[in-house]
Amino acid sequence: MYKKSYTGAKKTGSGGFGGSRGPKKYTGPVKKGNNPFTFRDMKRGAKKQKGQLGLDVSMFVRKAIEKTETVAFHPEHRFADFHIEERLKASIARRNYEHPTPIQDGAIPHILKGRDLIGIANTGTGKTAAFLIPLINKALLHPKERAIILVPTRELAVQIEEEFKEFARGMNLASVLTIGGVHLDKQARDVRRSPNFVIGTPGRVKDLIDRKFLMMPDYSNVVLDEVDRMLDMGFVKEIRHLLSLLPEKRQSLFFSATLERGAKDLAMKFLQDPIMISIPSSRATSENVDQDVIYSESREKKVEILHDLLLKPEFEKSIIFLRTKYGAAKLAKTLKIRGFQADAIHGDLSQGQRKRALDGFRAGKVSVLVATDVAARGLDIDGVTHVINYDLPATYEDYIHRIGRTGRGSKSGSALTFIDKFRA
Numbered sequence: 056m057y058k059k060s061y062t063g064a065k066k067t068g069s070g071g072f073g074g075s076r077g078p079k080k081y082t083g084p085v086k087k088g089n090n091p092f093t094f095r096d097m098k099r100g101a102k103k104q105k106g107q108l109g110l111d112v113s114m115f116v117r118k119a120i121e122k123t124e125t126v127a128f129h130p131e132h133r134f135a136d137f138h139i140e141e142r143l144k145a146s147i148a149r150r151n152y153e154h155p156t157p158i159q160d161g162a163i164p165h166i167l168k169g170r171d172l173i174g175i176a177n178t179g180t181g182k183t184a185a186f187l188i189p190l191i192n193k194a195l196l197h198p199k200e201r202a203i204i205l206v207p208t209r210e211l212a213v214q215i216e217e218e219f220k221e222f223a224r225g226m227n228l229a230s231v232l233t234i235g236g237v238h239l240d241k242q243a244r245d246v247r248r249s250p251n252f253v254i255g256t257p258g259r260v261k262d263l264i265d266r267k268f269l270m271m272p273d274y275s276n277v278v279l280d281e282v283d284r285m286l287d288m289g290f291v292k293e294i295r296h297l298l299s300l301l302p303e304k305r306q307s308l309f310f311s312a313t314l315e316r317g318a319k320d321l322a323m324k325f326l327q328d329p330i331m332i333s334i335p336s337s338r339a340t341s342e343n344v345d346q347d348v349i350y351s352e353s354r355e356k357k358v359e360i361l362h363d364l365l366l367k368p369e370f371e372k373s374i375i376f377l378r379t380k381y382g383a384a385k386l387a388k389t390l391k392i393r394g395f396q397a398d399a400i401h402g403d404l405s406q407g408q409r410k411r412a413l414d415g416f417r418a419g420k421v422s423v424l425v426a427t428d429v430a431a432r433g434l435d436i437d438g439v440t441h442v443i444n445y446d447l448p449a450t451y452e453d454y455i456h457r458i459g460r461t462g463r464g465s466k467s468g469s470a471l472t473f474i475d476k477f478r479a
């Protein structure tokens with residue numbers, strides 16, 4: 056069945072794939088319909104199989120819905136309609152945002168009115184701008200307003216700060232990143248200067264509070280982004296504690312992909328008369344991702360199949376997911392030895408290493424990013440052509456988050472999930 060085309064380790068120089076990337080011979084794999092390893096053919100008999108984790112394999116198989124089937128969204132508002140400062144409108148125009156996305160359309164007017172809000176929305180929906188635009192506007196009108204934005208991962212914090220800087224360019228508003236993996240001293244100094252926006256992860260924020268650098272009572276605006284993921288990551292105690300330190304009179308904005316597993320309790324406890332804006336479910340956001348599975352019969356063959364896939368020219372920018380940091384590091388190393396421009400991103404790396412890997416991937420110097428779920432959560436990277444689940448995700452929700460890294464915006468993407476027969 057499986058024809059081996061890997062013929063031994065081959066290292067490229069410092070350049071890109073060029074023609075010299077790994078072995079050139081490609082003998083076979085995954086093309087929908089004729090792929091001996093895919094599930095779609097087997098599925099005809101409506102037989103369901105269980106993956107290693109009790110997940111129904113058929114849920115990883117889905118044809119991307121053709122773009123013609125997507126319903127056009129007609130926003131109720133134009134950016135020009137929002138009661139925001141002209142300079143902020145100019146920033147939005149500079150970013151070439153023509154119309155508000157659904158979450159922006161629904162949320163911005165309410166946030167501008169000062170309402171607490173629960174936004175049920177995934178990354179990729181424009182939710183960052185949905186809270187940044189009104190909060191920046193508030194800071195422009197009332198320079199003493201302070202906002203703290205809590206997010207599950209360092210990368211997401213970096214991404215949000217970058218977006219903040221874009222919007223707030225030339226507006227004399229300060230922001231500080233408070234994330235782990237970098238020295239605390241500078242962050243402590245910056246935070247003491249009382250910036251308008253603090254963007255950070257719960258652990259480091261708590262550290263800065265405990266050391267009395269960060270004064271939560273000064274922050275009358277709070278955003279919790281990806282609440283469900285923060286709870287998944289076990290931050291519930293920190294979050295409850297941090298929220299309890301905020302002033303009672305405040306504006307609180309929660310964003311989460313779902314309101315399950317404690318997110319609702321948290322919202323009910325800490326938000327006042329919130330308005331809820333829910334945009335189409337995460338399942339819908341994966342509709343333009345073509346999904347299929349690949350069977351692997353042994354550990355050795357699995358890496359060969361992956362190798363062959365990555366050689367295919369259409370695998371221009373791939374993210375490979377594994378469940379453990381160790382596994383991700385090991386696979387990245389293997390791929391590098393085999394000549395691929397691969398890098399890893401997981402929680403055991405320093406902030407600098409993670410940033411380098413991401414920057415390289417964004418810029419196209421790295422074409423294969425090997426990641427763990429937590430590290431890759433919320434990443435917004437343009438042009439990811441393929442998501443490969445080398446390890447099965449722990450839950451279907453994790454799966455949806457993983458595959459949501461591709462097929463973003465109007466582009467379609469592809470997701471392949473390995474099913475290890477040797478583990479069954």
Ligand code: AMP
Binds near residue numbers: 177180
């Ligand atoms: P987010 O869900 O906040 O991670 O945003 C996903 C991507 O959508 C980011 O690259 C944003 O820059 C982009 N984006 C946000 N709002 C808009 C908009 N109104 N029009 C076009 N792109 C947008």
